[in-house]
Amino acid sequence: MGLYQAMYSAVSGLNANGTSMGVIGDNIANSNTVGFKRSRANFADIVSQTLIGATATFSQMGQGVLVSDIQQIHSQGSLLSTGLDTDMAISGSGYFMVNGTVNGQTGTFYTRAGQFHIDEDGFLVNPQDLRLQGYGVTEDGQINGAIGDINLTSSNIPPLATENISITANLDSESEQLVPIFDPNDPYNTSNFATAVTVYDSLGNSHQVDIFFRRGAANDWEWHALMDGGELSGGTSGVPTEIASGTLGFTTDGRLDTETVVGGVVDFNNATPGQTISFDFGPSITTDGGDGETGTTQYSARSSINFQTQDGYTTGSLTRIAIDSEGVIRGAYSNGEVRTVGQILLASFQNPEGLYKLGSNVWGETGDSGLPLVGMANSGPRGAVMSQNLEQSNVDLAEEFVNMIVTQRAFQANSKSITTVDSMLAEVINLKR
Numbered sequence: 001m002g003l004y005q006a007m008y009s010a011v012s013g014l015n016a017n018g019t020s021m022g023v024i025g026d027n028i029a030n031s032n033t034v035g036f037k038r039s040r041a042n043f044a045d046i047v048s049q050t051l052i053g054a055t056a057t058f059s060q061m062g063q064g065v066l067v068s069d070i071q072q073i074h075s076q077g078s079l080l081s082t083g084l085d086t087d088m089a090i091s092g093s094g095y096f097m098v099n100g101t102v103n104g105q106t107g108t109f110y111t112r113a114g115q116f117h118i119d120e121d122g123f124l125v126n127p128q129d130l131r132l133q134g135y136g137v138t139e140d141g142q143i144n145g146a147i148g149d150i151n152l153t154s155s156n157i158p159p160l161a162t163e164n165i166s167i168t169a170n171l172d173s174e175s176e177q178l179v180p181i182f183d184p185n186d187p188y189n190t191s192n193f194a195t196a197v198t199v200y201d202s203l204g205n206s207h208q209v210d211i212f213f214r215r216g217a218a219n220d221w222e223w224h225a226l227m228d229g230g231e232l233s234g235g236t237s238g239v240p241t242e243i244a245s246g247t248l249g250f251t252t253d254g255r256l257d258t259e260t261v262v263g264g265v266v267d268f269n270n271a272t273p274g275q276t277i278s279f280d281f282g283p284s285i286t287t288d289g290g291d292g293e294t295g296t297t298q299y300s301a302r303s304s305i306n307f308q309t310q311d312g313y314t315t316g317s318l319t320r321i322a323i324d325s326e327g328v329i330r331g332a333y334s335n336g337e338v339r340t341v342g343q344i345l346l347a348s349f350q351n352p353e354g355l356y357k358l359g360s361n362v363w364g365e366t367g368d369s370g371l372p373l374v375g376m377a378n379s380g381p382r383g384a385v386m387s388q389n390l391e392q393s394n395v396d397l398a399e400e401f402v403n404m405i406v407t408q409r410a411f412q413a414n415s416k417s418i419t420t421v422d423s424m425l426a427e428v429i430n431l432k433r
Contacts, residue, residue: 003428005063007421012064013414016043019067020407027395028404035113035361036393037074038400044068074352077112077394079386085321086124088114089391092383094346095363097374098130099149102358108133110347110372112391113361122153128360134327134344141339147374150329150342152318157333159204161272162312165197166280167211169296172303173254175215182224184240187212191224193303200312201271207231209243211279219250219298225263225279233267244279254299255292256284313337323387327377346382347372 020041030036046063079089090096095110102109109130116132119125124132131149138144175192183190191212198206212224225244230237243266249258259281267273282288282295316333318341323329327344349355354368365372377385 003421003424007418009062009064010414010417010421012046012066013417014411016041016065016067017407017411017414021404021411023070024400024404024407027400028397031393031395031397031400033113033361033393034115034390035077035111036395037072037077037112038393038395039070039072040403041067042069042071072353072355072357073394075394077391079389080392081389083388085323085387086116086118087388087390088116088323088344089386089389090114090346090377090383091386092346092377092381093352094348094377094382095352095372097133097345097347097372098126098362099133100128100130102128102130102360102362102364105358105364107364109358109362109364110355111362114390118152122151124150124152126361128362130362132344134329134342136342137340141341143340143343147345150344152321152329152331152341156318157313157316157335157337157339159200159202159315160312161202161275162199162277162310164278164280165199165209165310166282166308167195167197167296167305168282168294168307169193169195169213169305170301170303171213171215171221171248171250171296171298173298173300175303177215177217182212182214182222184224184226184242187224187226187240190214195305195308197308197310199277199310200314201268201275203268203271204314205268205271206314207268209277210240213248213303216247219252219257221248221250221298222246223248223279223281227266231269233269233273244277246279248281248296249286250298251285251292254297256282256290256295256297257286257292259284259287323385325378325384325386327385344377344385345374346377346385347374348380348382349373 023039023041027038043065046066090112095112096114097108098111099108116124116126133147134150135143135145136148178190180190191214193213195211197209199209200206207227210226214222216222223246224242226240226242229235229239229241232241235241244261244263246261251257261279264277266275266277283290285292313335316335316337318331319334320332321329328340329342330338331341332338349372350370351368354366355363356366358364375382
C-alpha cells in the first residue's frame with residue numbers, strides 16, 4: 001500500500017537527517033580542534049522496484065533516502081601564530097608522520113595537528129606521545145637519510161680544540177718605534193697595541209691568548225702571543241709564556257706584504273699535548289698571493305681590531321631550535337654553535353579522503369587512500385612547514401549553522417509526513433464505521 005511506503009520513506013528521511021545532524025554536531029564540537037577536518041553526510045535515494053507499463057515504459061518507485069557515505073573535507077585550515085618553536089603547521093596538502101600506538105594499533109600514522117614538544121628522552125612528540133618522523137643527522141651534523149624518530153638530545157656536541165686564529169686589524173703607521181726589545185714580563189710597556197683571543201683545548205677548557213704588536217722598522221711589525229704559564233704543562237702560574245711569535249711586513253701604501261710565524265704548538269694542562277694553533281692576519285701579497293688590502297693593514301689611523309675569530313669551542317648542549325619551511329631543524333647550542341639536528345618529513349596521499357580516523361587527530365592509511373608519498377617539505381604536493389604556527393580547524397561555524405537549520409527543517413518535514421500518513425490511515429480505518 002502506498003501509504004505505508006510513504007511512511008517508511010519518511011522514516012528513512014528521519015534516520016538520514018539524524019545522521020547528518022550528528023555529523024554537523026561533530027564538526028561544531030571540533031571547531032577549535034587543531035588540525036581537525038570537517039565532514040559531511042552525503043545522501044542517496046533508494047529505489048525499491050521498477051515497473052514496466054503497458055506501453056513498455058519504465059516507472060521507478062522510490063522508497064526514501066540513505067546516507068551513502070560520510071565524506072571528509074581535507075581543505076586547508078587557517079594558520080594561528082603561537083610563537084612556540086615546536087608548534088608547526090603545514091601550508092599545503094601534506095601530513096606529519098608520527099609513530100607509536102593508537103587504540104591498540106602500533107605503526108606510523110598521519111596528522112595535521114602540529115602541537116609537538118620535546119619529551120624527557122629528547123624526542124619530538126605530540127600530546128599522545130607519538131614520535132614525529134624524519135631524518136636524523138650524523139655526528140658532524142649532516143642529514144643521514146634514514147627515516148626514524150627525531151631525537152634532539154643525541155645532538156649535544158663535544159668540544160673542538162682551536163686550530164686556527166684569524167685576526168684582521170689596522171696597525172697605526174704613526175705608532176712610535178719602541179727602543180727596548182719586547183719583554184714578556186712587561187708586555188704592555190714594550191708593545192704598541194694588544195688584543196686578546198679565547199681559545200679551547202681538547203677538553204673544551206677555555207684559555208686566553210694575549211697578542212701584542214710592536215712597531216719595528218718603518219713598515220715592519222712583530223707580534224707575540226702570550227699565555228699564563230699556569231695553564232701550560234710545566235709552566236708557572238702568573239708568569240707569561242710565549243706560545244708563538246712572528247713578523248708582519250707592509251708595503252709603502254699600507255698593505256700586508258709578508259707574514260712569518262714561529263712556534264704555535266701548545267701543551268695545555270691535562271689536555272691532548274702538542275695542540276697546534278696557527279695564526280693568520282689576512283691575505284698577504286708575497287706570503288699568500290693575496291691583495292694585502294682585506295686583511296691587516298698599516299694605515300695612518302688608530303690601531304684597532306676589525307675582525308677576529310678562532311675555530312674552537314667548548315662542549316655545547318641544545319638551548320633552542322628553529323625549523324625552516326623545508327622542515328630542517330637547526331639547533332642553537334650553549335657554546336654559540338648552530339647545527340642541523342634533523343629534518344621533518346611529510347607524507348601526501350592520492351586520495352586523502354580515503355584515510356580513516358583513529359581519533360586524537362590522527363589518521364591511518366587505507367587501500368582507498370593509496371600509499372603515502374613521503375618526501376621533504378616544499379617538494380611535490382606536500383607543502384611547507386610553518387614553525388611557530390598551528391593549523392586551525394577548517395570548520396566554518398556559519399556554514400555549519402546554516403546546514404543545521406536545513407537539516408532540522410528536513411527532519412521536521414519528514415516528521416510531518418509521518419503524522420500526515422497517520423491521519424490518512426485513520427481515515428481509511430474510519431471507512432468501516
